[in-house]
Amino acid sequence: MNTKTKAALLAATTFCAFNSAAVQAQTSETDTSSSNDIIVTAQRVEQRLQDVPISITVVDQAKLMNNNISNLKDVASLTPGFAVNSRYGADNTTFTIRGFYQEQRSFATVGVFFADVVAPRGSGATFGGDGAGPGALFDLQNVQVLKGPQGTLFGRNVTGGAVLLVPQKPTDNLEGYIEGSAGNYDMWRTQGVINIPLSDTFRVRAGVDHMDRKGYLRNAGNLGDGDFEGRGLGDVNYWAARLSMIGDLAPNLENYTVFSYTHSQSNGVIPKIIAAFPGTSNQAFFGNESAAQIAREAPLGFWSVSNRAPDSHSISEQWQAINTLTWTASDSLTVKNILSYGEFRGRTNLDLFGNYALLPGVTYGTETGQQVRGFAFTHDNPNTKRTNAQSSLVAELQFQGRPGDGTFTWQAGGYAEINDPLGFSGVSTASFTGCTDIGNFVCLPSSAVGGPAFPAGTGLGTISGGTGSFSYQKTKFRDYALYAQASYKLTDRLTLTGGLRYTWDQMRTYLINQTAVYQTNPANTRFGCTNLTAPGFVSPVSAANQATSPYTLANHLNFCGQNLKKDTKAPTWLIQADFKPVDDVMIYGKWSRGYRQGGLAIFGPDPIQPYDKETVDSFEAGAKTSWRGAVPGSFNVSGYYNTLRNQQLQLGVACNPARPGFTVICSGNATIINAGKSRIWGFEADLNVSPFEGLRLDLAYGYINAKLLKVTIPVVPAPYNDITPPLAQGCTGEQCNTIANSGPPHQVVASGNYTLPFDQSFGKFTVGATFVYQSRRRIVADGIAGSGRGIAPSSSVLNLNATWANVASMPIDLSVFMTNVTNEHVIQQINDNSARGFVSAIVGEPRMWGARIKYRFGN
Template identity: 55%
Template sequence: MKLHHRTILLAATALGGAVATPVMAQSADQGSANDIIVTAQRIEQRLQDVPVSVTVFNQETIDNNAVSNIKDLAQYTPGLQVNNRYGADSTNFSIRGFTQEQRTTATVGVYFAEVVAPRGSGASFGGDGAGPGALFDLQNVQVLKGPQGTLFGRNSTGGAVLLVPKKPTDVLEGYVEGTAGDYDLFGVQAVLNIPLADTFKVRLGGEHKQRDGYLRNIGNLGDGKYGSKGMGNLDYWTFRASVVADLTPDLENYTIATYTKSKSNGTIPKILDAYPGVLASGIPFGDMAYAQYQREAAYDPWTVSNRLPDSQSTIEQWQIINKLTWHASDNITVKNILSYGEFRGKTNLDLFGTYFINPNVTPGTETSGSQVGGFAFTHINPWTGLTNAQSTFVGELQVQGVSDDGRLNWQIGAYSEISDPLGKSGVLTATFSACGDITTFDCPLTVLPNYIAPGVNGFFSFGSINGQLSSTKFEDYATYGQASYDITDKLKFTAGIRYTWDKQSTDVQQLRPRLAQGIYFCGSPVGVSRTSGTTITATTPFPISGIYDGCHDIQSKSSKAPTWLIGLDYKPVDDVLLYAKWTRGYRQGGLSIFSPDTTQPYDQEKVNTYELGLKSSWRGVIPGSFNISAFYNDFTNQQLLLGVQDLIANTDGTPTAPPSASIVNSGSSTLQGFEAELNVRPFEGMRIGVAYGYLKTKIKELVAPTFAPGSPYDTVTLPNVGDPIPNAQPHKLTVSANYTLPLPESVGQVTIGGTWLYTGKFRSVADGTDGRALNGTIYSSAGAGIVPSSNVLNLNLNWNNVGGMPVDATLFVTNVTKELVILNINENTSRGFVSGLIGEPRMWGVRLKYRFGQ
């Protein structure tokens, strides 16, 4: 097998290639889909001819709706959802209900210029996506729904998001753009395209944007590392350089280099509800949560309380992509793709937004985190300085061909992806603790039952502080082939297959400090193989100074599987396409690296997707297009994040293990629904678009995992059979309208537009157990894990070619009605509170762009 893998890697790094880099174009007239070109099947095709459910955004749509991060696109895309629990810089996607849990690989692949995004380490969210600054100077963004594993590099069950940058052209051109608005919004963007020769073209671009946070922090410990800018602020720089060199008439070299650096105070949840009297481990969490709830309720809804003075969410990422395309003949094109990128991230965030002030301290006078307790927060591990540090190499060799009569189109390829750690990365996670400085373990100890620690103004710290270090390597290799044959002029048959080999290897250190004694204990159970020279168990102490000498746990997990596509397309007329297909999707197995050792490995999951679709477009008096697809997903061996606990009394004298979580293959589910998009132009200058997605998910089967010998854990928390899959949105509706005023060319083109976004209520997490109050009252948690519905209205006014000059002006307002949008839920009724991330309030801004050249 090793020889086979090396052969694929060498082939993928040799001279080769496929079709030329796509030249994307989306018509400004959204009423017609005939001019939209996509690359959903790795070749240029008209959108209406592709048997794939695709939503396409051009740069104009992105700009008019003030989309700064790729997470914002989910608002406009039925079936697409993001999890931004760890901030805007560390989002991950789900499509049609296929949700990525922490410590698993992505269910949706994000591709920039045909190359998958650099991986994260797997220890925390980050990487595997597109951060701030990825959405400038693009041809378009394509959201492909459903498994795309036959032709696209990294296997995933949900789908793919394709970002297509503008390619250097043979015209001297460019633009400079400035943006300003409320919350001290300031941005600048510039692009310059230079044809240095007929065969050598360069395109340079950069963007900087900063904006104060929309979450007002009423805590007294500061907004975070980057000053009094509020929580949820923006501050990023991004640069891009592209070069096209035509080495011969048949040989093109296309290179893209990108760099992004983003820093913010991060985004934390808000207390949404509280239950006075509810206890947690003998502490009246409900009373303290209710006190925080009342303090925040005195202000507007966009108010939170931050207890980490150095709260932050930062990323630094760079990537170089090289594509060499050789038109070997009129019928065969070869492409070689090489890429190398690095991702580094830092995350200090309160995961639940709790800010419980010591009862002996007057609110507003607290000066240290040791006076403020809470449920849980995560922090950079001081021995690494990074929570995420990973490099990713990608090599792909692709050959595409067409028969002489044009009836057979085919492509074959080999793919390799190697992601190496950039040293160790990790976090410190504190639970039920109040810490002045977690990096020095300044967390006053508590003497129960009065929960007030000895010392001056100390507060409760009776839970756990886990130190976690890891280095993770991913290896992914695949070969694939796909072909389409025109059985008749109207009927086409397509079949494709891919075989993938995946492996994850980790070196993990999980440590639990005993603060009073200055020693560590391994955070893993007994009976596992370790790399240290002596046997260390979960109850063997060793000095803090020796953390690199013990507690190593090295594991690996391999998986392999075929994926395939079988489909039929039927075109009764040129502008109508009917299609049916069966797709097998696969997501690799892996390691839940900070879970208990005996529950770390988990197996691959798979899905069988059956889809029927119709695509149609028309011209005439009211031109337009209508696309609809219906799908049924049979999802098995599902990777679920489940809580594990040590609840049964230990008889061997070992201490009770702290609560943890692990990924287990414990489920099978069905996901079914449909998506429809209608675009029409009822009269000259008017464009209307409607998109709706319906999704119904159901957990069919759950199997409780068994615990291996030596595991201290004995209890697992399972969701309910029959419940929907968390974070699957049943209803999403988008309605947009744009009207271009009938003005003379000398005035310019003025367009008034708006978009209404409706998201139905959905379950974010399973409801917890009932919380019991001191007075015997039971606070039901039924429905506590459900996110309510929301309605958001965005408006924009665009004036292109102002006064006949190459100047464009835009005024935009987002969330006009100041709708309070809840993005997700932390359901903790058993601990006295419910919290959740909330979306942005009303924001406005103006943008001015000067264009030069053609």
């Protein structure tokens, strides 16, 4: 974006602000309440939303329930600029805000905080941890989505933004509720919360949430749905519990403790084959079989897949204890000590690409597991029984000052986060081969039953193309920071803010990796090291299978044990000014530096697993306005421009037979490389108005333009002599250089709620609707130049709800809801393997409907 474009963007933002100021000035003398008096904690203190110079989207508990939202993945659909990567299902979702995407094996760009503490970290081979799983979204005050780098005041450094989950605190009243829901796909959900003031100085709040629903994906394969037979894929089954306590230890000393626990166990979600490219070459094996798979699934409708795994599942367990001690030392000084300990464990057994390719000569309906060949499958291995297992200890000491008349305010503190492994965690992977027991590599090489070999002339000989590998590891993280931020009111209407933070990050990994390729040539080497006496090594191949399995120590097994480390450090800062030309109008501008730590792509090729830090400079200007009167409402707008340097990209590192130095004992893999330079700009606007009593209308729009400007391909050491660029060569078109998975360029969220003018004795009857539009968006780089197969189509989703509160003046609420009313076909994630003959995708949920009854008691 050139200088003129930047100037135009900032000028448009300023114009909108003064235009809204004029509207506010005409209506401010009326006594109608503002429609946006929402309290947020975006700056670590309670403030009115319209007084915070940060772009924020707030989703309250009512909106979560009306849209049948039980996980954070669905919150993104209601928030322009907020996108998700759901490759590993709802339990293991990663988030993107304003185009800042998290590659696999890199660190989260979006921090998820519960009660002011970052979520327990994950460290496994698959995504997991670092977020909010099912069950985290009940009994909340709200969910706050903070956009842009938040590295000054918040614990872990993140470049994209932060999501704050604010739980309901215990109150002074004896109160609570019991709630039950039922819906299609045999959905049942129950919630219960009770709040008890045990004394004038001690109060307790406890709650539980359970949801059970069968899957929306029909399995067209013959190998079972997974651990829960008959439930289907895409099912939901979780328990969540929370206990909160507040004790007033002294008039100026408060102790707030929260315990939370979540357990989720489902069959998981796998991709659906959405395109096939049949042919006669070896590379078209999956193309031919994918075409046959599409034909078999067609009679079952759009929401059908073919699962080849007998034990497909996604299991996660997380618990966390948070204690916040607040000492109001004086009217001008508050001291907070925050201490938290949590653990996350996960098991992910999923087919990553959705292939159900029958080997030649096998008849559909008679196949066994060893006769179904897929592209890649991830599975826990018998040594670890989990793909993620990590503990998180977080400590923060915070000082907040407001001396004198409040002209000068400040915050300062220290932060420490210590993450340790809970034993080994790891994954078994089977690629291009069929298995009956993937964890133990009870797999049959496809060449043994007539499967294809590599083409003549490649020097690779006759092989199955099948690989088996397992990796397990222990990883430690250490994160420390010091920070300070202060605001000074130059005048009653102009405030300047500056903040500085310095962070030290460490990552230490002990890695064990085994890789086998069934072939006639010498052993495959991916990692370039051999250490058969590495501490902790246990082969997952069962003794009974040792004699016959091609994936054993006696059959071309490469083994590696390594100790790896990576340290990074960096300053981050904020310089900001906000100006209030009139009451209820704020104009602000800021420059912030964001930083994402470097680390280790532990399953990447040796010796290039380490990668360095990534930095971003973010420039933002915005306005927040609200007005009262006959038509109260608010209008907020912001524009931003971000530059990324040393960008962490996931690139394929390969061994190209056409390149000098090629060796047949080399096998590539994906890794993270600091190769990118990008720029992201866009703007967001949201409007809410109440045209007349009982009607509330909300409209939000977001635009993102995220471009990868330059990729510097580094020189890699032998035997790795080829790097796959992140976009295909020769790609042309509007979205050619769009950063993959940066989110839809255009997103619109419109909602309306109308409360019918019934007598108070009847109750409060409200009907509402939410409409979400997402434009075409690039999910992955095209495997074939300019094909567009990595671009998801646009989608339009309509949700409806109706609530009858205080039925006949009783403490009973009745609700009905329906999501995706039109059964829109939504593509959430794409795997573009055109070169292998297919494209697959994770598809969103179909129409869901249900009813809910809630009984409230107490005050």
